[in-house]
Amino acid sequence: MGYGYTGRILNVDLTRGTTCVEEVPAEVYEAYLAGTGLASFILHDRIPPGADPFGEENILAFVSGLLTGTGALFSGRWMAAGKSPLTGGWGDANCGGILSPAIKRNGYDGIFFSGKSEGPVYLYVKDGRPEIRDASHLWGRDTVETEETLIAETGGTATVAAVGPAGERLSLIAGISHEKGRLAARSGLGAVMGAKRLKALVLDGKRRIDVFDRAEIRDLSRRCNRWVRLQPPFLPAAPAALIGTLMRVLPFQMAMDGMVYKILLRKWGTGSMNQISVEMGDAPVKNWKGTNRDWGLGRSYSVNPDAVARFERMKYHCYSCPLGCGGICVDAGPYGRMHKPEYETVIALGALCMNDDLGAIMHMNEMLNRAGMDTISAGGTIAFAMECFENGILTRSDLDGLELKWGDSGAMIALVEKMIRREGIGDVLADGSRAAAEKIGRGAEALAMHAGGQELPMHDGRNDPGFNVHYSVEATPGRHTIGAQLYYEMFRLWTEVEGLPRPPLFYMKGRKYLPDEEKALAAAACSRFMNVANGAGLCLFGLFLGVDRIPVFSWLNAATGWRLEAGEYMEIGRRIQDRKQAFNIRQGIDPLSFRVPDRAAGRPPQTAGANRGRGMDIVAWMRDYWRVSGWDEARGTPGRGGSGR
Amino acid sequence: MSYAIGDRCNGCGACTRVCPVGAVSGAKGEAHVIDASLCIDCGACGRICPEGAITDPFGIACVFVKRTRWPKPRFDRRLCMACRICVDACPARCLVEAAGDDPAGPRPYPLLKEAKRCLACGFCVQECPVGAVAMAEDS
Numbered sequence: 001m002g003y004g005y006t007g008r009i010l011n012v013d014l015t016r017g018t019t020c021v022e023e024v025p026a027e028v029y030e031a032y033l034a035g036t037g038l039a040s041f042i043l044h045d046r047i048p049p050g051a052d053p054f055g056e057e058n059i060l061a062f063v064s065g066l067l068t069g070t071g072a073l074f075s076g077r078w079m080a081a082g083k084s085p086l087t088g089g090w091g092d093a094n095c096g097g098i099l100s101p102a103i104k105r106n107g108y109d110g111i112f113f114s115g116k117s118e119g120p121v122y123l124y125v126k127d128g129r130p131e132i133r134d135a136s137h138l139w140g141r142d143t144v145e146t147e148e149t150l151i152a153e154t155g156g157t158a159t160v161a162a163v164g165p166a167g168e169r170l171s172l173i174a175g176i177s178h179e180k181g182r183l184a185a186r187s188g189l190g191a192v193m194g195a196k197r198l199k200a201l202v203l204d205g206k207r208r209i210d211v212f213d214r215a216e217i218r219d220l221s222r223r224c225n226r227w228v229r230l231q232p233p234f235l236p237a238a239p240a241a242l243i244g245t246l247m248r249v250l251p252f253q254m255a256m257d258g259m260v261y262k263i264l265l266r267k268w269g270t271g272s273m274n275q276i277s278v279e280m281g282d283a284p285v286k287n288w289k290g291t292n293r294d295w296g297l298g299r300s301y302s303v304n305p306d307a308v309a310r311f312e313r314m315k316y317h318c319y320s321c322p323l324g325c326g327g328i329c330v331d332a333g334p335y336g337r338m339h340k341p342e343y344e345t346v347i348a349l350g351a352l353c354m355n356d357d358l359g360a361i362m363h364m365n366e367m368l369n370r371a372g373m374d375t376i377s378a379g380g381t382i383a384f385a386m387e388c389f390e391n392g393i394l395t396r397s398d399l400d401g402l403e404l405k406w407g408d409s410g411a412m413i414a415l416v417e418k419m420i421r422r423e424g425i426g427d428v429l430a431d432g433s434r435a436a437a438e439k440i441g442r443g444a445e446a447l448a449m450h451a452g453g454q455e456l457p458m459h460d461g462r463n464d465p466g467f468n469v470h471y472s473v474e475a476t477p478g479r480h481t482i483g484a485q486l487y488y489e490m491f492r493l494w495t496e497v498e499g500l501p502r503p504p505l506f507y508m509k510g511r512k513y514l515p516d517e518e519k520a521l522a523a524a525a526c527s528r529f530m531n532v533a534n535g536a537g538l539c540l541f542g543l544f545l546g547v548d549r550i551p552v553f554s555w556l557n558a559a560t561g562w563r564l565e566a567g568e569y570m571e572i573g574r575r576i577q578d579r580k581q582a583f584n585i586r587q588g589i590d591p592l593s594f595r596v597p598d599r600a601a602g603r604p605p606q607t608a609g610a611n612r613g614r615g616m617d618i619v620a621w622m623r624d625y626w627r628v629s630g631w632d633e634a635r636g637t638p639g640r641g642g643s644g645r
Numbered sequence: 646m647s648y649a650i651g652d653r654c655n656g657c658g659a660c661t662r663v664c665p666v667g668a669v670s671g672a673k674g675e676a677h678v679i680d681a682s683l684c685i686d687c688g689a690c691g692r693i694c695p696e697g698a699i700t701d702p703f704g705i706a707c708v709f710v711k712r713t714r715w716p717k718p719r720f721d722r723r724l725c726m727a728c729r730i731c732v733d734a735c736p737a738r739c740l741v742e743a744a745g746d747d748p749a750g751p752r753p754y755p756l757l758k759e760a761k762r763c764l765a766c767g768f769c770v771q772e773c774p775v776g777a778v779a780m781a782e783d784s
Contacts, residue, residue: 071774073728101733127666127683157738206666206736207685208768221774225726314744315752319733320774322726324752 002026003212004066004559005034009042010108010130012123014196015056015115019123019130024109030562032576033535034066034109036092039081040579042112043090049586053085053188054170054195056115062161062201063110064103065537068319069209071217072555073224074542076100076319078161078178079534084187085195086172086377086432087452087594089584090475091187092534095161096318096326097179099203100537102159106205113196122162122200124154128207135199140165142370143177150202158204164372167194169422172431173377173455177369181339182326185374186454187476188432212561220551220558224542227259227549228322234267237275237306241297244279248292248610253512255503258490258544262323265541268305269325270343275300277343278351281463281610284456285351286406287383288449288599291609295351302356303346311362312340318539325541333363341365341375344480347458348379353386353412360409364416371420377432378419380455382412384433385425387447393440400424452594454478462602462611465513465621469523472618473625473636475580477594481540483526485512485519492546493525496553496566500525513616520624527629528573532556535576577629578638591636595622646702647681648690653698660690660699665736665764687736687766715765716780720755724777727752731769731778737762740769 007026012019024038032041039061051057060082067075078100084091103111107128120135138146143164150160160178167174167190174190175183211217234240247253264272277283278292278300285295301307309327316326316339327340341349341362349361368375388394389404396403400418402411402425418426428436433448433455449456451471457480461468466485471478485503494500501518533543533552542550553566584591595601595618602615627633647668650660656674668684671677679690691699691707692715699707718731718740732740732755739762742753755778757763770778 071730071772073774076729098729098733105733208734208772214771218774218776222776225775228726313751315727317727317729317753320728320730322728322775324727 002029003210003561004070005029005109006104006107006209008108009110009112010125012111012113012130012132013115014113014117014121014132014198017117017132019132029066029560031572032579033532033572035063035535035537036079036081037531037535037572037576038110039063039079039092040090040576040583043081043083044579044583044586047083049588051083051587053083053088053192058083058192060113060189060192060196060198061110062099062103064100065535067536067538067555067559068100069104070211070555070559071214071221072559073221073228073320073322074539074550075537076321077534077537077539078103078184080176080184080189082189082192083587084189084476085191086188086454087477089452089587089589090580091189092476093175093184093186093189094481094534095176095178095182095184096321096539097182098159098319099161099178101319102203102205104209105207106203107207111201113198116195117197120197120199122150122198122202124202126204128205138199139168143372144180144370146200147177147180150200154202154204158202160200160202162200162372163190163193163198164370166371166373166420166430167191169430170194171373171419171422172435173374173381174372175374177372181366181369183369183372183374185376186479190372211559213558216558217555220554224545224550225322227545228262228266230259231263231266234263237268237304238301240272241275241279241300241304244276245297247280252506252508255489255505256486258546261490261544262541265325266323268309269327269340271305271308271340271346273343274303274305274308274346277347277458282459283347283351284458284460286354287352287387287447288456288460289387290354291606291611293609294354299356300351302358303350303361307358308340308346316340321539321542323541329362331359331362333359335363335366338362338366339369344458345375345379348376349382349412352379352383352458354407355409355412356407357409360413364413367413367416367420373420376457377455378416380449381419381429381433381436382415384436384448385415385429388440388444391447393442393444393447394425398425449597449600450478451596452477456596456600459484460611461596461600461616462606462614465616466519466523468596468601468616468618469621469625470526472595473523473591473622474527475584482530483523485522487544488522488526490544490546491526491529492548493529495546495548497525497570498567513614515616515621515624517624517628520621520628523625524628525570527577528570531573531576532569535572574629581631581636581638585637592619592622595619646686647684648679648686648688648702648707649700650677650679651698651700652676653696655696657695659693659695663689663693663764665689685736687764687768689764689766692765714782715763716782717760717763717765718757718769718778719781721777721779722754724775725754726775726777727754728774729753730772730774731755734768734772736766736768737764739763
């Protein structure tokens with residue numbers, strides 16, 4: 001056994017109803033870390049090519065980070081991984097809360113579920129001792145009820161991750177819920193859990209994690225915490241929105257420092273961007289065909305962060321997080337207590353659908369959280385259906401009588417209800433926009449804004465082309481949490497890693513759209529760095545402070561006792577990236593098919609608004625990325641050779 | 646590494662009752678044993694054993710302390726960042742998150758809710774990354 005990790009995983013065969021503990025050699029951690037790196041190492045070989053995502057052969061992993069429980073800040077992220085039913089390739093999803101330490105406190109770095117149970121079950125692990133229990137009484141119940149019931153019936157101190165009705169009904173956009181409404185939402189892994197008839201994972205462990213040098217970690221954490229605590233007073237929401245306007249009208253841009261975003265996150269959470277993003281052209285409007293002109297300050301005012309904060313009763317922190325970007329809200333609706341809607345949710349169910357009703361957004365957010373359905377994909381799919389309705393591809397009779405006009409919040413709530421229950425048109429839309437477009441036909445495919453089947457998140461690649469690159473090249477397409485030109489600026493990797501380009505402090509906006517070697521290297525560096533972060537269980541928002549302020553590599557060395565340089569950790573990140581891509585190739589995925597749709601790439605470009613005239617040849621950018629990754633430039637297959645660093 | 650029970654054990658069962666992970670077993674009146682694979686080194690058994698029969702992982706005999714004299718965690722709100730590490734680290738589950746006042750809004754600060762259940766293990770102190778927790782005897 002080493003330091004920082006437990007060196008053991010728990011394998012659960014749901015078909016046979018058996019569990020077995022597996023020792024993982026230290027070399028695996030040294031090559032792949034824990035978290036998604038460990039999952040990619042194990043799943044690549046054990047999920048056979050062509051495996052049915054809903055079949056017995058698919059494996060669903062719950063993994064904890066290498067730094068979780070060591071005293072490193074921001075290290076509370078856990079990840080689910082498996083073959084995604086939504087994209088057909090590598091699927092992973094990331095979530096905060098307190099499950100990550102709960103996995104490790106039971107003495108495991110991950111729990112891997114294979115097979116399929118006959119009846120509904122849940123796994124209960126108490127102090128490392130696993131037990132598969134019947135969950136018939138919970139089947140069909142929402143995630144909040146399930147969590148409350150399971151905590152109560154296991155003694156009141158357990159930690160739960162569960163699927164809701166969406167996952168049970170195999171909705172391809174279902175996620176896994178934790179802490180009553182935080183979701184490991186993407187890649188459709190909730191449906192994999194539902195297909196395995198695994199209702200929940202219930203953990204109650206008390207072990208401590210052995211750390212090589214806890215004092216050193218504490219020292220590093222204290223220094224990092226000083227940056228987090230540096231919180232000068234900031235503008236109220238209404239004038240703050242004008243920052244976005246200013247960023248739009250200026251012809252040049254300044255390299256972003258993550259401290260600015262940190263201040264916004266601590267004050268308002270991700271919702272701080274609700275208006276700013278629309279103003280600067282980062283938020284997609286009207287199923288990606290609208291612009292900030294369709295959604296001016298007057299329309300977006302209702303969801304401004306101060307308006308959302310009025311419902312907030314307490315800040316929500318994940319495990320080991322000094323920042324606390326989440327919030328617990330209370331409203332007068334039927335649910336009462338709920339999680340504050342995140343930026344992605346507010347835009348997906350708001351601007352993307354031209355809906356400015358904050359009450360409806362919060363209500364739908366809670367409905368989707370309780371059903372265990374991804375709000376990004378649900379919003380994207382509703383926007384797709386709205387445009388289909390506008391174009392006459394879907395009629396009122398197709399929509400079971402719903403008048404699905406842009407911004408009709410009543411119709412949206414009714415549609416969400418149908419999607420959760422899989423009734424009528426909801427049955428078609430519950431599998432996301434790509435599957436729905438295939439069923440609907442009549443040219444609907446052109447309106448589905450997805451990459452490889454996964455709905456695009458709420459950051460417009462026509463504003464920052466780096467988003468489009470990562471939406472298209474990652475093994476899990478359509479993900480906003482891996483990289484962008486903006487993220488590269490904030491990560492400040494060039495301060496620690498040799499050979500990485502340093503972006504200029506000020507630059508003309510047109511520079512962003514020119515593909516070159518530097519941008520490809522920066523994109524590949526973001527992917528590698530996030531693989532290290534997801535192996536360590538770190539949160540993206542902490543990383544935005546920049547590696548010179550958040551000591552990722554020093555924490556890893558202090559936790560494990562290794563003496564690796566930043567560059568060597570980036571090499572680990574590269575190995576994980578290769579492994580995930582190899583998983584996709586093995587599963588028969590054509591990497592080119594993951595490219596973003598023409599509309600999102602600005603082909604043709606928009607004629608008005610923040611991103612007018614902006615477009616990119618996404619395939620050329622993808623090929624650049626593949627080349628610097630050392631992958632086949634024409635096909636995107638990982639292999640030896642190439643100029644990747 | 647684990648605590649261990651020596652020859653002086655009289656089988657009173659106090660350690661069995663206090664152990665938060667159920668690592669101690671043994672019949673009443675007979676010598677008890679600690680399962681090393683389950684022991685989390687919290688030391689509660691050592692503090693509660695009236696016979697001084699328990700040794701710590703270094704083989705040093707533990708000293709009995711009256712439970713009312715066991716130190717309890719105190720939280721320094723100026724340093725605390727509401728990160729929930731101590732709440733998670735507590736094997737006795739006697740800490741809860743309580744909304745504490747903060748100029749920028751309430752956050753889930755730790756609170757010793759069930760002081761009687763506290764094992765005085767000090768895990769909250771050891772795991773706090775910013776030194777906001779200290780053990781002190783009740784005054």
